[in-house]
Amino acid sequence: MAARTDRSGEFDLIARYFKPLAAGRDGAFGLTDDAALLGVSDGADRIVTTDALVEGIHFRPDDPPDRVARKALRVNLSDLAAMGAAPEVYTLALRIPDERDDDWVAALARGLAADQARYGVTLIGGDTVGGGADGDSGPAMLSVTAIGRLARSPALRRGGAAPGDDVWVSGTIGDGGLGLRVCKGEAAGLDAAQRRFAIDRYQLPEPRVELGPALVGTATACLDVSDGLVADLGHLARESGLAAEILLADVPWSDAAAAADYPETERIAAGDDYELAFTAPPDRRDAVREASRTTETPVSRIGTMRPSSGVRVLDRNGRPLAVPRTGWRHR
Amino acid sequence: MAARTDRSGEFDLIARYFKPLAAGRDGAFGLTDDAALLGVSDGADRIVTTDALVEGIHFRPDDPPDRVARKALRVNLSDLAAMGAAPEVYTLALRIPDERDDDWVAALARGLAADQARYGVTLIGGDTVGGGADGDSGPAMLSVTAIGRLARSPALRRGGAAPGDDVWVSGTIGDGGLGLRVCKGEAAGLDAAQRRFAIDRYQLPEPRVELGPALVGTATACLDVSDGLVADLGHLARESGLAAEILLADVPWSDAAAAADYPETERIAAGDDYELAFTAPPDRRDAVREASRTTETPVSRIGTMRPSSGVRVLDRNGRPLAVPRTGWRHR
Numbered sequence: 001m002a003a004r005t006d007r008s009g010e011f012d013l014i015a016r017y018f019k020p021l022a023a024g025r026d027g028a029f030g031l032t033d034d035a036a037l038l039g040v041s042d043g044a045d046r047i048v049t050t051d052a053l054v055e056g057i058h059f060r061p062d063d064p065p066d067r068v069a070r071k072a073l074r075v076n077l078s079d080l081a082a083m084g085a086a087p088e089v090y091t092l093a094l095r096i097p098d099e100r101d102d103d104w105v106a107a108l109a110r111g112l113a114a115d116q117a118r119y120g121v122t123l124i125g126g127d128t129v130g131g132g133a134d135g136d137s138g139p140a141m142l143s144v145t146a147i148g149r150l151a152r153s154p155a156l157r158r159g160g161a162a163p164g165d166d167v168w169v170s171g172t173i174g175d176g177g178l179g180l181r182v183c184k185g186e187a188a189g190l191d192a193a194q195r196r197f198a199i200d201r202y203q204l205p206e207p208r209v210e211l212g213p214a215l216v217g218t219a220t221a222c223l224d225v226s227d228g229l230v231a232d233l234g235h236l237a238r239e240s241g242l243a244a245e246i247l248l249a250d251v252p253w254s255d256a257a258a259a260a261d262y263p264e265t266e267r268i269a270a271g272d273d274y275e276l277a278f279t280a281p282p283d284r285r286d287a288v289r290e291a292s293r294t295t296e297t298p299v300s301r302i303g304t305m306r307p308s309s310g311v312r313v314l315d316r317n318g319r320p321l322a323v324p325r326t327g328w329r330h331r
Numbered sequence: 332m333a334a335r336t337d338r339s340g341e342f343d344l345i346a347r348y349f350k351p352l353a354a355g356r357d358g359a360f361g362l363t364d365d366a367a368l369l370g371v372s373d374g375a376d377r378i379v380t381t382d383a384l385v386e387g388i389h390f391r392p393d394d395p396p397d398r399v400a401r402k403a404l405r406v407n408l409s410d411l412a413a414m415g416a417a418p419e420v421y422t423l424a425l426r427i428p429d430e431r432d433d434d435w436v437a438a439l440a441r442g443l444a445a446d447q448a449r450y451g452v453t454l455i456g457g458d459t460v461g462g463g464a465d466g467d468s469g470p471a472m473l474s475v476t477a478i479g480r481l482a483r484s485p486a487l488r489r490g491g492a493a494p495g496d497d498v499w500v501s502g503t504i505g506d507g508g509l510g511l512r513v514c515k516g517e518a519a520g521l522d523a524a525q526r527r528f529a530i531d532r533y534q535l536p537e538p539r540v541e542l543g544p545a546l547v548g549t550a551t552a553c554l555d556v557s558d559g560l561v562a563d564l565g566h567l568a569r570e571s572g573l574a575a576e577i578l579l580a581d582v583p584w585s586d587a588a589a590a591a592d593y594p595e596t597e598r599i600a601a602g603d604d605y606e607l608a609f610t611a612p613p614d615r616r617d618a619v620r621e622a623s624r625t626t627e628t629p630v631s632r633i634g635t636m637r638p639s640s641g642v643r644v645l646d647r648n649g650r651p652l653a654v655p656r657t658g659w660r661h662r
Contacts, residue, residue: 029488032570034410034554035380037486038478040371049366050422050476052458079365091381093424093474127383127474138469143424143458145381145476147369155368157360223365239363 013102013128017109018092021116021123025089028124036124038089044149047085051076055097055139058330059203060183065104066111067203069142073115074207075226076146078274081212082224084156085148087119092126095141108142119209121146151213156222159239161279165220167244167303168288170208170275172254173229175201177270178262180330187260194256201254205274210295215278218287222278229268230323232277233311240279245312246303248321268313269324279305344433344459348440349423352447352454356420359455367455369420375480378416382407386428386470389661390534391514396435397442398534400473404446405538406557407477409605412543413555415487416479418450423457426472439473450540452477482544487553490570492610496551498575498634499619501539501606503585504560506532508601509593511661518591525587532585536605541626546609549618553609560599561654563608564642571610576643577634579652599644600655610636 014031022028027037040046053059053072077087092112096105116122179202181187182195190198207224215222221240225232229251233244248264257267280288285301292299306312313321345362353359358368371377384390384403408418423443427436447453510533512518513526521529538555546553552571556563560582564575579595588598611619616632623630637643644652 033489034413035378035416035479037414037481038377038379040374040376043371043374045371046369046377047366048369048420048422048455048476048478050424050457050474052424052426052460052474054426054460057460082365083368085366089379091379091476093381093383093476095383095385095472124379126381129383129385129388129472141426141460141472141474143381143383143472143474145379145422145424147379148366150368158364 013105017105018123018126021109021112025122025124028122031125038147044151045153047080047083047148047150047155048145049076049079050143050145051079052141052143054141063203065107069108069111070115070204072142072144073112073146074205075274076144077119077121077209078205078207078224078226080146080148081208082156082222082276083150084212084216084222085150086213087121087209088147088149089122089124090144090146091124093143094126094128096128096130097137097140098130099137100140152216156212156216156219156278157239158221158223158236161221161236161240161242161305162281163242163305163307165279165281165305166285166301167233167246167277167279167305168299168301169225169229169252169277170211170297170299171273172252172257173225173273173275174257174262174267174270175254176205176272176274177267178257178260179203180272181262187262189259189261190256194259197254197256202272205272207274208276208297211276211291211297214291214295218284218291219278219280222276225273225275225277226271228271229273229277230311230313236277236279237309237311240305243306243308243310243312244303245306245314247314249316250300250302252300265321265323272330344436348436349454352440352443356453356455359453362456369478375482376484378411378414378479378481378486379476380407380410381474381476382410383472383474385472394534396438400439400442401446401535403473403475404443404477405536406605407475408450408452408540409536409538409555409557411477411479412539413487413553413607415543415547415553416481417544418452418540419478419480420453420455421475421477422455424474425457425459427459427461428468428471429461430468431471483547487543487547487550487609488570489552489554489567492552492567492571492573492636493612494573494636494638496610496612496636497616497632498564498577498608498610498636499630499632500556500560500583500608501542501628501630502604503583503588504556504604504606505588505593505598505601506585507536507603507605508598509588509591510534511603512593518593520590520592521587525590528585528587533603536603538605539607539628542607542622542628545622545626549615549622550609550611553607556604556606556608557602559602560604560608561642561644567608567610568640568642571636574637574639574641574643575634576637576645578645580647581631581633583631596652596654603661
């Protein structure tokens with residue numbers, strides 16, 4: 001693990017907070033070396049993804065740091081799941097603004113430790129950098145690179161859907177956006193439990209690390225919902241050379257989203273859900289439901305892939321609805 | 332490749348500047364998917380490293396952006412080399428400050444393209460993030476994760492040196508620090524060619540990507556010189572449970588370093604050389620020289636590993652010298 005920084009006590013920082021996260025994995029070498037070893041004697045291909053969270057863009061300065069760290073890891077695990085891979089190891093490049101103290105770093109590490117246990121993934125390296133340009137503190141940044149094992153090939157891709165394939169989505173849609181509204185004090189009509197649920201969904205998304213691998217061989221296309229259901233289905237449709245047509249009445253909502261003053265068309269435009277959206281042929285519905293059952297991950301069938309392009313959202317009468325197309329803002 | 336950002340035209344940015352860097356590698360999927368595939372059917376273990384460069388810490392705001400990008404990649408390739416692995420693929424998380432325009436991004440990509448050709452490495456994914464906390468632009472940051480192939484096992488480590496092993500170093504020492512002095516206008520006594528040489532060594536270090544793999548099976552310990560020769564030999568000595576003793580008169584200097592008003596004891600404390608420092612038994616000197624010859628990488632024998640701990644620098648009369656121990660600052 002590198003220590004190229006102006007921050008005093010860099011080695012102490014790594015030793016105290018990050019070395020414990022690398023314990024128990026041979027190839028991490030206790031973060032003492034220039035790099036880590038990824039043994040591949042199991043012969044499984046690997047999936048690699050990098051996603052960064054920047055303070056002020058992807059999280060709010062007053063978000064709890066343990067949750068920020070967990071979200072940084074989880075959005076990467078979600079990308080692995082979308083390709084059908086199970087979490088294995090990760091690296092972290094962490095920029096620590098001058099005004100953040102060791103307690104903040106300790107909280108980040110505590111969050112990572114919790115999620116390492118939850119998802120069976122281990123830190124194998126990284127970099128911590130303090131300071132910044134002279135007199136310019138700037139935002140915190142956590143860049144995670146996660147590597148996962150692809151137990152079966154081929155990997156799930158965004159392209160690959162065929163006309164007539166069903167469109168599916170895991171879990172419920174719009175809760176990330178609802179949680180952000182609650183954080184901003186903009187969501188009326190929720191009780192305390194619903195508010196907590198929504199904040200958890202925004203700050204601690206649950207990557208579908210079991211469903212993704214279980215869909216390999218069944219799903220024809222897959223991605224995770226980070227930019228919003230409509231925007232992400234647009235990516236899937238484009239890469240598949242098709243259109244995605246969904247029925248708004250079939251999109252699954254949480255009780256909290258349903259109770260809130262939160263229009264359905266805004267729920268499907270809000271991001272940060274980290275559910276999986278995927279397609280499969282109608283004759284594989286039983287296989288999809290079996291994957292859902294064995295991984296204890298709810299799934300809903302919400303539409304159909306069609307020739308042409310784009311995303312169409314239909315109301316109960318089969319009429320296309322106008323959907324907000326403004327880009328999702330994560331905070 | 333993810334696009335979670337406030338910066339308008341994010342998809343355009345990726346399509347225009349980064350997709351071309353992923354061309355020609357199947358598993359990169361043209362950066363269209365959530366993650367990349369790393370096929371391991373060759374059975375070679377992989378080495379993984381993450382290092383970030385932050386504006387104001389590791390590079391100067393007016394450094395040419397193509398060189399900043401190349402350095403970000405090269406410091407990671409140097410870590411791979413230190414473990415004995417050859418470059419294969421990398422990901423990039425890029426934070427773009429608001430005040431940087433598309434030309435800046437284009438120059439970054441141009442630099443990466445040049446080094447991809449030079450080192451046989453391909454971009455397979457990443458993330459670009461613009462903006463920052465409200466009203467807080469903050470520094471640019473480039474976090475690279477590089478993955479390399481370990482053609483032969485075991486990987487080179489920092490620990491593993493034995494008492495009596497020779498201490499070797501590749502290339503010349505102190506040039507990175509000299510280049511930084513030139514950039515700051517602090518280096519007197521150099522002609523134009525020497526000044527250019529020194530700046531190149533600071534801005535465009537040459538990772539020893541061929542020597543590192545060639546040393547597997549010969550070197551007993553190895554790392555790259557980023558924090559300064561003395562500091563890094565201190566890491567090697569500590570992980571090996573030994574002391575490193577070097578003869579200052581045997582440390583190799585460039586003509587530029589020798590010509591400059593630049594004390595030898597400061598050259599061995601300056602970082603950013605990205606040479607390899609390694610140990611090998613005296614009966615493997617021919618093997619070290621053969622690795623040097625076949626990879627066309629100069630090496631010098633500069634000392635011996637001893638029992639006890641720490642780093643001792645001896646003058647021509649065998650007397651220990653005082654060496655500045657202040658931490659190396661990269662800019």
